[in-house]
Amino acid sequence: MAFVNQDTREIQLKIVYYGPARCGKTTNLEVVHRLIRPDHKGDLTSLDTVKDRTLFFDFMPLVADVVQGFTTRFQMYTVPGQVMYNTTRAIVLRGVDGVVFVADSQWSEMAANVESFRNLQQNLALQNKQLDDIPYVLQYNKRDLPAIAPVHYMEFLLNNRGKRRPSFTSVATTGEGVFETLNMVARLVLHRFVKDASAGPGRARELTLA
Amino acid sequence: MTYELSRRDVNRLRKVLIELLDQSEADSCLICDGAGHVLAHENVNRQDPLLISALGAGVFAATRELARLLGEDEFSTVLHQGMKRSILIAAATDEVLLVVMFSGEHRVGLVKLYTPTAAAAVRGIFESIQDRGPTGEESADRNFVLKDSGTIFAGTEG
Numbered sequence: 001m002a003f004v005n006q007d008t009r010e011i012q013l014k015i016v017y018y019g020p021a022r023c024g025k026t027t028n029l030e031v032v033h034r035l036i037r038p039d040h041k042g043d044l045t046s047l048d049t050v051k052d053r054t055l056f057f058d059f060m061p062l063v064a065d066v067v068q069g070f071t072t073r074f075q076m077y078t079v080p081g082q083v084m085y086n087t088t089r090a091i092v093l094r095g096v097d098g099v100v101f102v103a104d105s106q107w108s109e110m111a112a113n114v115e116s117f118r119n120l121q122q123n124l125a126l127q128n129k130q131l132d133d134i135p136y137v138l139q140y141n142k143r144d145l146p147a148i149a150p151v152h153y154m155e156f157l158l159n160n161r162g163k164r165r166p167s168f169t170s171v172a173t174t175g176e177g178v179f180e181t182l183n184m185v186a187r188l189v190l191h192r193f194v195k196d197a198s199a200g201p202g203r204a205r206e207l208t209l210a
Numbered sequence: 211m212t213y214e215l216s217r218r219d220v221n222r223l224r225k226v227l228i229e230l231l232d233q234s235e236a237d238s239c240l241i242c243d244g245a246g247h248v249l250a251h252e253n254v255n256r257q258d259p260l261l262i263s264a265l266g267a268g269v270f271a272a273t274r275e276l277a278r279l280l281g282e283d284e285f286s287t288v289l290h291q292g293m294k295r296s297i298l299i300a301a302a303t304d305e306v307l308l309v310v311m312f313s314g315e316h317r318v319g320l321v322k323l324y325t326p327t328a329a330a331a332v333r334g335i336f337e338s339i340q341d342r343g344p345t346g347e348e349s350a351d352r353n354f355v356l357k358d359s360g361t362i363f364a365g366t367e368g
Binding site: 012035043056065066067073075095176179182187193194198 | 214215218244245246250259260267272277354355356357362364365
């Protein structure tokens with residue numbers, strides 16, 4: 001849920017990287033943090049375990065000058081991919097404005113991709129949201145590995161809904177496809193924000209009592 | 211979905227925060243929502259208010275889940291007490307949190323005493339906003355024009 005602070009002239013938007021365990025969500029943020037211009041980023045904070053598996057989430061603020069008269073802050077999160085952390089995933093998804101679904105291209109991970117995609121829809125439903133109503137893009141990661149599914153198969157598997165969404169191939173470890181994915185989801189989220197905001201002020205109704 | 215606070219709304223929230231700092235002798239405080247957005251803050255300049263909001267919202271949401279597991283309606287406050295610095299997170303509404311940071315063991319009581327009053331004031335502000343239509347001034351501020359957003363973020367290499 002986008003937030004506009006008219007006092008500081010700031011817009012805050014939340015983007016979540018979602019996907020199965022070890023698909024490269026954290027790597028995406030690490031690469032962005034390493035390569036992006038210093039004046040566009042804050043610190044990358046990772047809440048992980050000793051084995052570098054995401055325990056709660058990774059968080060990194062990005063700032064951009066894309067709306068006239070406003071500073072736009074994108075709050076970038078990842079979720080833990082491991083199945084047992086579903087409550088945490090649902091928490092991180094609260095108030096999400098845009099999603100990057102990172103899929104692992106290896107044949108062996110197809111079932112996990114499908115399960116995670118289904119899980120994303122279920123967790124959005126807990127907030128009374130539908131995936132089709134949210135800007136999202138797909139990223140088919142690990143394209144450098146040997147036993148990978150062709151892109152058209154992954155499209156058939158994950159991008160088969162009524163409206164096809166933008167999708168990107170990537171090798172997150174080298175940075176390939178990372179910024180293309182980021183820019184597309186940011187652009188989609190911004191366009192949705194302008195469309196929603198011009199439809200009328202949401203005010204602060206959603207923040208009052210249930 | 212989008213929501214916004216006018217300059218006047220934010221100033222009302224900041225006034226509550228300033229009063230809380232004054233009464234409780236806390237160092238800094240902020241108001242954030244359940245998504246981790248920063249709504250207002252006072253004296254949080256040395257830390258990153260975005261990060262505190264993200265972590266605070268996450269911690270409080272996790273605590274809510276614990277309460278649910280234990281059969282409790284809600285833990286209305288969360289206190290993390292350290293040797294030098296401490297933090298208290300309190301729910302103002304279902305979706306709005308008040309985060310208070312303070313030093314020294316002796317201030318725990320003051321912070322615990324005054325935070326519920328501040329949380330109630332924040333809650334009152336959001337209730338008053340709820341049914342109010344936008345003023346002319348606020349409507350004039352709501353003209354969001356996108357600049358060319360072809361490449362929003364560029365890498366420095368690669």
